[in-house]
Amino acid sequence: MQVLQVQLAVSADPAEVGRARRWVRTRLLACGLDANAPFAETLVLVVSELVTNAVVHTGCPAVLRLVWPEGPGPLRVEVADASCAAPAPRRASGEAVNGRGLELVELLCERWGWYPDGSGKRVWCELDCGEPGAPACDRGVLTA
Numbered sequence: 001m002q003v004l005q006v007q008l009a010v011s012a013d014p015a016e017v018g019r020a021r022r023w024v025r026t027r028l029l030a031c032g033l034d035a036n037a038p039f040a041e042t043l044v045l046v047v048s049e050l051v052t053n054a055v056v057h058t059g060c061p062a063v064l065r066l067v068w069p070e071g072p073g074p075l076r077v078e079v080a081d082a083s084c085a086a087p088a089p090r091r092a093s094g095e096a097v098n099g100r101g102l103e104l105v106e107l108l109c110e111r112w113g114w115y116p117d118g119s120g121k122r123v124w125c126e127l128d129c130g131e132p133g134a135p136a137c138d139r140g141v142l143t144a
Contacts, residue, residue, distance in 0.1 A: 007065040012055050020051040020064050027066065042108050043075070043127060049101035050079040050123055058083035060120070074110055074126035082120040 008023050010016040024047050025035040033040055047064065054062035060082040067076040089102035105112050105125050112125035 004068040004070060005065060007063055009061065009063050010051060010055060011061050012059050014052075014056055016055050017048055017051050021048050023064075024066070039127070039129070043077070046077055046105055046108055046125060046127065049105055050077060050125070053087060053101055053123065054079045054081040054083075058085065068129070073129065075129050076124055076126050078122055078124045080117055080120060080122040084116065084120055086121070087114050087123055 006027060008020060010020055021044050024044050025040070028035050028040050028043070035044075051062065051064055054060065058081050062079050062081040065076075065078040065080070067078065069075075087102055089106065090100075091103065102112075108127070109125040110128050112123070114121050114123040
């Protein structure tokens with residue numbers, strides 16, 4: 001099965017999280033998708049959480065990758081960083097202002113996980129593209 005991939009390098013700076021969100025919205029707009037559609041909002045939130053984990057909690061630069069199948073199938077989001085520390089989902093208390101990122105990813109995605117990758121790790125998740133309004137981009141449209 002062929003796939004379409006785009007990726008963005010992000011530095012170890014919390015401001016990069018906002019840049020990653022804008023980049024994802026730009027990719028979606030290039031596909032003709034409403035950046036405020038439910039699928040787009042879910043994707044942007046998931047990307048925000050995974051990039052935040054990579055740059056804030058590890059202090060390492062990271063690479064964000066979107067992997068779209070050319071046919072039916074889920075959109076895969078991957079964030080690779082140079083930290084070998086495993087992601088640790090937490091259950092935040094009702095008053096906590098952080099600690100819900102991986103819990104959100106788990107709730108919003110079909111699947112998620114991580115694996116060692118070189119001297120670091122890769123955290124991934126998959127979102128169902130089958131809902132109405134989900135993108136179906138041509139090979140040349142979703143380029144970085």
